[in-house]
Amino acid sequence: MSDHILEMRSITKKYPGVTALSDVSLSVREGEIHATCGENGAGKSTLLKALSGVEPVGTYEGEIRFRGAPSPSTPSTSRRNRGSSSSTRSWR
Ligand SMILES: Nc1ncnc2c1ncn2[C@@H]1O[C@H](COP(=O)(O)OP(=O)(O)O)[C@@H](O)[C@H]1O
Numbered sequence: 001m002s003d004h005i006l007e008m009r010s011i012t013k014k015y016p017g018v019t020a021l022s023d024v025s026l027s028v029r030e031g032e033i034h035a036t037c038g039e040n041g042a043g044k045s046t047l048l049k050a051l052s053g054v055e056p057v058g059t060y061e062g063e064i065r066f067r068g069a070p071s072p073s074t075p076s077t078s079r080r081n082r083g084s085s086s087s088t089r090s091w092r
């Protein structure tokens, strides 16, 4: 059994005219800290939106499992209660 608490498998997210994420996978073990790095438009925010539920299940291809359970089709508030949320900050 995998010791990863988070598995994002083959996430592909398309907006009209643009593929924001193409076959992206990410596995995270408990206690690990990861950073997403890339130039503007690389897909960092979209990846976190899929994880947090801001982009709901069904709007992207692939699978997200958290502690073994598939991501439910629930609002992002429910995800936040499970410890998964996203916020956007701008530094000037
Ligand atoms: N709501 C949206 N509608 C259409 N295109 C979007 C939307 N959000 C992001 N994109 C496009 O998806 C790609 C990835 O964007 P994004 O995830 O915001 O990148 P990053 O956070 O790495 O700068 C970009 O080409 C961006 O223009």
Ligand SMILES: [Mg+2]
Binding pocket: 044, 045, 046
């Ligand atoms: Mg961003």
